[in-house]
Amino acid sequence: MGGPSTTLCRVRPQSKPAGIADxxxxxxxxxxxxERDTGLPAGAELPPAIRRVVERALRRPGVPCG
Structure with missing residues (x-):
């Protein structure tokens, strides 16, 4: 399974106060x-707990992107 470090590497470039658009x-x-960078198996899904945290970062409609 993918983990927090993989998620952080994906989110960091997109992080804005208003959230993530996609x-x-x-x-x-x-x-x-x-897989090469982290050793996690290619194709592994993020754990449900990590997915829920990431989903809360979705930009709300009408909130400008910082």
């Missing part, structure tokens, strides 16, 4: 590059 790249299964 969760698809953050919640995607572990890529081959991430």
């Amino acid at each position: 969760l698809a790249p953050v919640l995607a299964p572990v890529s081959e590059r991430e």
Whole structure:
């Protein structure tokens, strides 16, 4: 399974006070590059607990992106 460090690497470049506009790249299964970088198996899904935290970062409609 993917873990917090993989998620942080995906979220950090997108982090803004208003949230993340598109969760698809953050919640995607572990890529081959991430497998090489982290040792997590390619195709692994993020654990449900991590997914819930990431989903709360979704930008709310009407909130400007910082």
